[in-house]
Amino acid sequence: MIEIADVGKRFVLHNQGGAILDVMHAACLNVRAGECVALVGASGAGKSTLMRMIWGNYRCDQGSIRVAGVELCGAQARDVLALRRSRLGYVSQFLRVIPRVPALNVVAEPLVVQGVDEDHARAQAAALLTRLNIPQRLWALSPTTFSGGEQQRVNIARGFIHPWPVMLLDEPTASLDAVNRAVVLDLIREAKTHGAAILGIFHDAAARDAVCDREVDMAQFTPAAAGAA
Numbered sequence: 274m275i276e277i278a279d280v281g282k283r284f285v286l287h288n289q290g291g292a293i294l295d296v297m298h299a300a301c302l303n304v305r306a307g308e309c310v311a312l313v314g315a316s317g318a319g320k321s322t323l324m325r326m327i328w329g330n331y332r333c334d335q336g337s338i339r340v341a342g343v344e345l346c347g348a349q350a351r352d353v354l355a356l357r358r359s360r361l362g363y364v365s366q367f368l369r370v371i372p373r374v375p376a377l378n379v380v381a382e383p384l385v386v387q388g389v390d391e392d393h394a395r396a397q398a399a400a401l402l403t404r405l406n407i408p409q410r411l412w413a414l415s416p417t418t419f420s421g422g423e424q425q426r427v428n429i430a431r432g433f434i435h436p437w438p439v440m441l442l443d444e445p446t447a448s449l450d451a452v453n454r455a456v457v458l459d460l461i462r463e464a465k466t467h468g469a470a471i472l473g474i475f476h477d478a479a480a481r482d483a484v485c486d487r488e489v490d491m492a493q494f495t496p497a498a499a500g501a502a
């Protein structure tokens with residue numbers, strides 16, 4: 274479902290005299306349906322960079338990134354957006370808060386844009402918010418003023434409302450208490466059971482051990498380690 278072959282990435286820092294930063298060389302990894310793989314490696318090893326390349330926010334300079342059969346290196350923006358609509362989900366660490374939109378609608382939106390009946394989408398959203406212990410009195414409010422942990426749980430509910438065949442998780446259990454952390458781990462296990470291919474960054478080692486089938490160390494793809502200039 275995720276097939277990464279020979280991927281390289283360099284940043285050109287135009288505002289710093291055109292300095293070039295080589296951050297990734299010949300990265301290769303595959304994630305199959307029903308599998309959860311953790312990206313590990315020291316700070317700066319390129320974990321977030323690879324996730325952003327798979328999500329389509331960072332351009333892929335070299336190699337191939339195929340997600341659910343779609344080649345992302347050199348892809349058109351509309352193809353990336355089509356992939357995100359129904360096949361590629363991303364639970365980022367922080368909610369991109371949309372002012373004035375109630376939490377219930379924030380969570381339901383991924384279903385609504387796919388044409389699911391709005392009442393049904395909101396019922397699904399309510400079920401997830403309940404499961405993630407967001408009190409019902411908050412559902413009609415914009416998450417702008419929610420606590421960090423509440424915002425993260427709204428984000429997780431939004432990220433799991435659709436059975437995305439491919440999911441990217443960026444520290445899904447950070448800033449959660451033990452009860453909600455356990456709910457998130459259950460959601461990840463359920464997604465795997467439904468056949469999702471999941472790639473994640475988990476600084477929470479116990480969470481990683483609980484849900485990940487294996488780890489891929491990004492340090493092996495940093496240019497110094499790989500012997501590339």
Ligand SMILES: Nc1ncnc2c1ncn2[C@@H]1O[C@H](COP(=O)(O)OP(=O)(O)OP(=O)(O)O)[C@@H](O)[C@H]1O
Nearest residue numbers: 284294296314315316317318319320321322323491
């Ligand atoms: N937009 C960018 N412009 C320039 N350099 C960048 C950019 N994004 C990332 N980098 C550089 O790429 C390298 C890898 O960063 P990245 O954030 O992927 O590491 P990471 O493994 O996720 O680290 P952490 O665990 O600290 O989040 C770093 O040296 C960083 O400075």
